Amino acid sequence: MHIPDGFIDPKISFGLMGAAVAILGYCLNKVRAAVTALAPQEAFAAAGRGIKNLAGRSRRVLTKLGEQKIYAMGMVAALVFAAQMFNFPIDKGTSGHLIGGVLAVVLLGPFAGTIVIAAVLIIQSLFFADGGIIVLGANIINMAFFGAFLSYYIYVFLKKYILEWQSIAVAAWCSVVMAALATSLEIGLSGTFALSVVTASMLKVHILIGVAEALISVALIQVFRKMVPMGEGQP
Amino acid sequence: MKNIILLSILIAILAAFFASSNPDGLEKVAENLGFIDRGIERSSAMTDYSIPFIYQEGISTSIAGILGIFIILGLFWATALFLRKRAG
Numbered sequence: 001m002h003i004p005d006g007f008i009d010p011k012i013s014f015g016l017m018g019a020a021v022a023i024l025g026y027c028l029n030k031v032r033a034a035v036t037a038l039a040p041q042e043a044f045a046a047a048g049r050g051i052k053n054l055a056g057r058s059r060r061v062l063t064k065l066g067e068q069k070i071y072a073m074g075m076v077a078a079l080v081f082a083a084q085m086f087n088f089p090i091d092k093g094t095s096g097h098l099i100g101g102v103l104a105v106v107l108l109g110p111f112a113g114t115i116v117i118a119a120v121l122i123i124q125s126l127f128f129a130d131g132g133i134i135v136l137g138a139n140i141i142n143m144a145f146f147g148a149f150l151s152y153y154i155y156v157f158l159k160k161y162i163l164e165w166q167s168i169a170v171a172a173w174c175s176v177v178m179a180a181l182a183t184s185l186e187i188g189l190s191g192t193f194a195l196s197v198v199t200a201s202m203l204k205v206h207i208l209i210g211v212a213e214a215l216i217s218v219a220l221i222q223v224f225r226k227m228v229p230m231g232e233g234q235p
Numbered sequence: 236m237k238n239i240i241l242l243s244i245l246i247a248i249l250a251a252f253f254a255s256s257n258p259d260g261l262e263k264v265a266e267n268l269g270f271i272d273r274g275i276e277r278s279s280a281m282t283d284y285s286i287p288f289i290y291q292e293g294i295s296t297s298i299a300g301i302l303g304i305f306i307i308l309g310l311f312w313a314t315a316l317f318l319r320k321r322a323g
Contacts, residue, residue: 001259001260001261002261003261004274004275004276004277005274005275005277006273006274006275007265007270007273007274035318036318062315062318062319062321066318067315067318067319070311070314070315070318071236071311071312071315073311074307074308074310074311074312075236075239075240075243075308077307077308077310077311078239078240078243078304078307078308079239079242079243079246081243081247081300081303081304081307082242082243082244082246082247082250082300082303082304083243083246085246085247085250085251085254085284085296085300086246086249086250086253086254087250087254087255087256087257087259088254088255089255089257090260093257093258093263094257094258094259094260094263095254095255095256095257095258095259095260096259096260097254097259119307119310119311120307123303123306123307123310124303126279127279127280127281127302127303127306128279128280128281128282128283128284128299128303129277129278129279129281129282129283130283130284132274132275132277133277180260180261183261187270192270192273193268193270197268198264198268201264201267201268202260202261202264205260205263205264206260209260223242224239227238227239227242228236228239
């Protein structure tokens with residue numbers, strides 16, 4: 001669902017770029033706080049830094065768990081990137097591929113998961129010309145914000161009422177449909193094509209692609225948890 | 236850790252040989268509705284997941300995919316290294 005440059009009005013593109021930067025900044029701050037801890041005085045003393053430094057600003061240092069978290073983010077990002085390459089046939093002459101938003105947020109929490117999807121989108125755009133440059137903000141909003149961040153809260157809400165794998169499946173389906181709706185809205189508001197027609201056509205395809213997203217997400221989350229035992233879903 | 240990386244590489248190679256080459260949902264909608272031409276074709280180091288000088292499509296896409304995986308891993312690894320170094 002990577003929008004190329006040209007589909008979206010530049011004004012909307014830049015607006016969404018701003019929104020994407022704000023959301024990613026917020027998520028990066030949250031993750032930074034989670035993977036670091038205030039440096040304990042002993043650590044400074046051990047490093048032979050003298051007492052004077054302690055009076056200055058407190059420093060945050062990467063924790064052991066935090067370091068593992070960043071490696072886990074890298075692994076999820078690599079897995080999402082590879083899985084996104086696998087286009088599967090959907091309908092006559094149409095294919096779909098995983099977004100992986102729910103996969104990322106279920107394994108890593110909403111903030112790290114959102115950053116992972118955004119990182120994948122940025123690499124795809126810069127190195128593979130998959131998705132435009134000016135519309136990168138729009139793609140991040142569609143797939144990282146709606147597809148990952150917001151979908152996380154659907155997953156959390158559903159988990160109170162139904163089994164975890166069922167929550168993953170429904171949230172994954174919703175993530176694709178929400179991303180498709182957001183994409184349609186952007187294309188419609190840009191005047192590229194009539195909003196109602198784009199929305200109807202996009203929904204028709206992505207209701208099906210969402211089913212595949214649900215199945216693949218449930219399966220890959222199981223596989224990942226088997227292969228990498230770790231605390232789940234901490235932001 | 237190693238097995239997730241190997242799994243990703245395996246998926247990328249399988250994708251290179253067996254993935255559907257049909258347009259994805261958005262592209263198909265744009266084709267059907269006739270606004271696909273509004274999209275600006277862009278080229279990049281590995282446009283369309285291929286290495287420019289390797290013409291065997293499956294091999295070309297496999298290598299591009301594996302490179303992509305390592306670019307992404309490198310990005311996160313470098314971040315961890317940077318944060319650790321800064322801590323002293």
